[in-house]
Amino acid sequence: MAIRTILKMGDPRLLAIAAPVRRIPSPELETLLTDMLDTMAAHDGAGLAAVQIGVPLRVVVFGVSCNPRYPEAAPVPLTCLINPVITPLGAATEDAWEGCLSVPGLRGLVPRHAAIHYIGYDAAGRLIDRSVTGFHARVVQHECDHLDGILYPRRLRDLRQFGFVDALTTARPA
Ligand code: NI
DSSP states (O other): OOOOOOOOTTOGGGGSOOBOOOSSSOHHHHHHHHHHHHHHHHTTOSEEEGGGGTOOBSEEEEEESSOTTSTTOOOEEEEEEEEEEEEEOSSOEEEEEEOOTTSTTEEEEEEEESEEEEEEEOTTSOEEEEEEEHHHHHHHHHHHHHHTTOOGGGGOSOGGGEEETTTOSSOOBO
């Protein structure tokens, strides 16, 4: 178990395109996932990408049961997702407030696909294949953006809907 340092926006490693994992399962992957889950839990995160702890691989973890950072979010199963691929379902988008452990203290109103299909592999190499909506779809899109070097501020449509959590009066977590 290890809680790792989370890179913050401005670190060029957060802008890199992450590489696919070539071998599943592996002891190295197990250790990485354990560290990611420990780090996410320690920061009350809803999700974390490997790139955020400086590991440039296409690995994300996410999950929400009862999260003080997202008190109104619907539950999302705790998931380790490797080499994910997302396909939007339909053209509909929806706006909701997002934060990111690499952008501490801030929230922004981000448009995302309302419904997506995603596939990937779990730590044992089993296929994960889900169609999801709402907060679950949002978290997956946010985390997979990290794998392509995209932080949510690049998705903002209106910079007036972006600010510090303790100053925003309209921001409500998704
Ligand atoms: Ni993030």
